[in-house]
Amino acid sequence: MTSETLEAPVTPSTTTEPAWLAARREDGKTQFETLPAPSARDECWRFASVGRLSTEGYAPSNTISEQQLAQFEARSNLVTERAGSMVYVDDHSARFESISEALAEKGVIYLPIAEAVEKHPELMKKYFLQESTELGSEKFFGLHAAQVRAGSILYVPRGVEIAQPFVNYYWTSEERVAVFPHTLIIAEDNSKAAVVDVFFSEKEENEALNISVSNIHAGANAHVFRKVVQDWNEKTVSFQLDTTVAGRNAQVKNLAVNIGAARARYENQTRIEGAGADVKMYSLTVAEESQEFDQRTFQTHNAPNAVSDLLYKNALLDKSRTIFSGLIKVAEGAQQTDAYQTNRNLLLDPTADVNSMPGLEILANDVKCSHGATTGNVDEAELFYMMSRGIPKRIAMQLMVFGFFEEVIEKIESEELAENLRQLIHKKFGEKIS
Amino acid sequence: MSDIDLKEQKEAINVDTEKGNFSYPENYEFDAGVGLDEDTVKYISDVKNEADWVREFRLKALDIFNKKPMPTNWATEDLENIHFDKIRYYLSKGQQPSRSWEEVPDDVKETFERLGIPEQERKFLAGVEAQFDSEAAYSRMKEDLEKEGVIFVGSSEGLEKYPEIFRPYFGKVIPSSDNKFSALNSATFSGGSFIYVPKGVKLKQPLQAYFRINAENFGQFERTLIIADEGAEITYMEGCTAPKFETATLHSAVVELVALKNAKIQYITVQNWSSNVFNLVTKRGMADEGAEVKWIDCNIGSRLTMKYPGVVLKGKGARGEVLSIALANNGQHQDTGAKMMHLADNTTSNIISKSISIGEGRSTYRGQVHMPKHLKNCKNNTECDALLINTNSRTDTYPAITTRGENNTVQHEASVSKVSAEQIFYMMQRGLSEGEAMSLAVNGFVNELMKAFPMEYSVELKRLIDMEMEGSVG
Amino acid sequence: MSTLEVKNLNVSIDGQAILKDFSLTIPKGEVHALMGPNGTGKSTLAKVMAGHEDYTVESGEILLDGESILGQEPDEIAHAGLFLAFQYPLEIPGVSIANFIRAARAARLPEGEEINAVEFYKELYEKMDALKMDRKFTARSLNEGFSGGEKKRCEILQMSMLDPKYCVMDETDSGLDIDALRIVSEGVNLMRGSDRGFLVITHYQRLLDYIVPDVVHVMFDGRIVHSGDAELAKELESKGYDWVKEEFATATA
16 A cells, blocks of 8 residues: 555545544554564564565545445345444445444444544543554554544443344455454443454455454453454455453453455454453464465463463365464463463365464463464375265265364354354365365 | 572582582683684684685685674574673684593593593493583594494594595585574584494494583584484484683584484483573484484573574485473573474474473473475474473473475474472472472473483483472472 | 175285285174284274275275175275274264264265255164263264263264164274173164174174174184184183184194
8 A cells, every 4th residue: 555545535534533533543654654564584474475465556445336335235144133233345334233222221332433433532542443463463553543444333331241243244345445444342341242243355356455453352251252254355465453352250252264365364362461361262264275374363361360262273275375373471470371272274285385383481380371283184094984984085075174164163152153154165165175 | 589599509408510610720722812703713724724615614604694693583682692702712722632531631631520521431432522612632432433434533633534524514404504603603613523424333332522611701612513324323422511600601513413314313412501601502413215313402501592403304204303301490591492394205203392490490492393395294293391390480382383295294282381289298298308399290290201311311311400400499 | 695705805004914815704694703812903804894095905805795895985885885883983073973974874865865854863863862872962073072982882873873784893892881882782783683794893702792693703813713603702701812822823833
């Protein structure tokens, strides 16, 4: 992205933005312009094809017709039972299903960014764009801060529990569009909420740039579950920069299914600030052709007695690449920590390329920490076992590979979404797995 | 418990923890002076009366060393505390290594006697080389091995007398440009062992080298090259100590192993440098078809050790192994690991790393497993286990694994644990002291791995661990 | 030709001969037990019959109802009617028991035909009840985290659901306590009949108290060295295998 497109007025609303936000955007812009481009010498970018990461030549979309917007309504339907929903196309709003009056009366806030900034300035000032990634894409977080306009703000007050999820869809449509989706979840003490973010492309052939950010703040004993479905077309360059801050006894789950994009950088960091917190990080990636998935994770334990558990599974077809780099950091004094990290890679093609860097930094001694990384092909003995039951090789392979996916999918806690994802994956890869 | 308390306790319990902590007055014929430039390198080359190609090799390496930045983009900032301009790069008494201990100068002989080297030689070694600062003071191998064509000499002698054997492999397994410290060694190397084991010759007893630093502000840069010809087998052991000086000492070795078809090389290190030594060593072996290279690496001493023994699995069916134990006490950082480069089908590698961090000690594992090409049926297994003794102990694990190809399996597992208060209580209830209980638990932690070591070394290692563990509980 | 017939089978692995001119005929309606010390080739035989590719068949034949199954893919052999109950059943993560058995049944149907889900589950539950398996198991991943007994019961469940013509059971009794052994044996006995043949491979006589064989074969060094009725198994139990070895040594001396 050139600085020219950066300076262009993004939406009319930016002109009326409060000074604090304008300043934050200005900082972001400076950050983007001054930080160096990723370099393979940098540990944060080790093994990554940094040459394929250019943000040049993409621009935000300025207008879109109502007719165009309307057609995305019906197609944004992975989850039917929901507490609220937004649909964006090239960062223009196509749907905003507000929350029920009952929830509104309890003080729940679910709003697009601009409205939230206008109606709840103090809340936004405190949380919006305050948690940057620390895993290498700080430069791109800066660009996001400067440009973001599409996204959802969810605030769940103390003690309020919401059973149904909020579902946000982000579509790209135009050629060489840049989008900057944002998810902010603030769950106060003893509250409960779930959010599903879905990333889709309208057309297979149009190139796009995505820099999305999500920030979760989970208060004491809050329960938050965020699910991500990333199925951009394979012309998209995507940065997904997610952070979670977990308070005392908070229970947070992150689950991502990533099957799209040409080049997907996924940074996911969790900071445990409260004792007794329990954070889960699950990811399933299926890669094909020349796709490259670059996953960087960080589990920081700053408080004792907490649990974090990470499971990242990757299946690779064709000459695709995956990079997993994870770090568990247990700070001094964070005793009785249980932290785990597992990366499992299934190589389905001899030309695919798996890179795994599971890391630990432990500064407290009374901890249970372990990590494991395995890479291999489909197990021949298992294949024989299945075939000996009369199952043809192709079907046996499919069963095993989809069985490999199940460990993540079964954790999704929504049979509807799980089934839709199984079908999505089957449609995209079913023919290839044999 | 403060550092001072720990130290006092240790000294009260067993003065032997300071076994290597003594030195003799300096008395050197040749001294390259302080600091490093072209003249320093030329001086070393002149003293050794080297061939032009060796001198060129050194000067080229110096250039690389000067150009390469410190690897602080991934390694510890403590490297910045090495002052290359304050180090002395070559010190020797200017004599050939003696073939009998009687001919060794008294102070040097006494040094090695205090370290028990002549005794070990009599007991179980096939040959010994004892290096004092820059050059070997003693070098001897059993006569029957000489008759079989085994060559066991210092680096200078090896390059001078047997260039046809050593030159083809010298600097080939580890090029000068591999890293900043391999470049430094290539520019200033002196001493070390050059060994050639002819086809089919299998050494029943190990050869040993002992590296001793005596002088303050000194840098020791020995260079070792071991070639096991087809079907040959050799075990080589090295030990090292230095006195505890006020200022930092640098030890930066390069060790290259070449195992030709079906040969086996086992290389054992017990590093017990004093806690002011920067120990920055590059070690790598090349394994041809059916060959095996095994590194057994124990790091007990030093201020900072950075060492990642590697094996380049070049021929089909080659095997590589790194078994390591690191013990990081207060003020120490053991930054160790392993590298396995799989370059042929059916190659297997195994890495087992056990580390123990005591007090504010820090142990780090860095690993690299690389199966970059379209290989078949390769296997790697890596296990890293860390034991943390005190609440402020630290451990890190940073593996990097790249896999491609068919029917390859790579498995990495790491765990972190501590000795539980209940375990200690249980053992104390049976009448053990707290320190003994802790030692027992730590020995249990490394026990499985130590079984793979030759007996003499596991005994020595157990003794060293016991000593380090004394007074660690608090 | 209602038999499972192994004729002069010679099998090796990595150049080492395991089965040496091995022959055996199992007619439908009979249960044959194959006993012998460890390492005589019993499990190799089972795997070769099921089409495992790690073994090299030097010569010989395996005929199922007169048709050769040697060289066929494992699934084709299964379709022909041979079921192997594994000594060590594999764990298949993420694939539920129900889905697995359904896929195995579906693979036997002509193209276009589908399984009636209601009937399938009815049958599955009945059979699980008979084997005293918790119905909740259907949703669990195949064999994953199962105890030894649960794995073996799951093998018998599959055997019963897939209705094979010939069942080869490889050390099904290993890892079973006495209760599990009884339940598994009952499951097998229910399947006995004139339309099915069994080869029960075992090291111990214990299993044969529950599954009473028609014929007992003693295997040693890659071939059958003795055959007899159920009494032979008891004789083996009391005398141990050493006499077989001695006898064999004398015979070949």
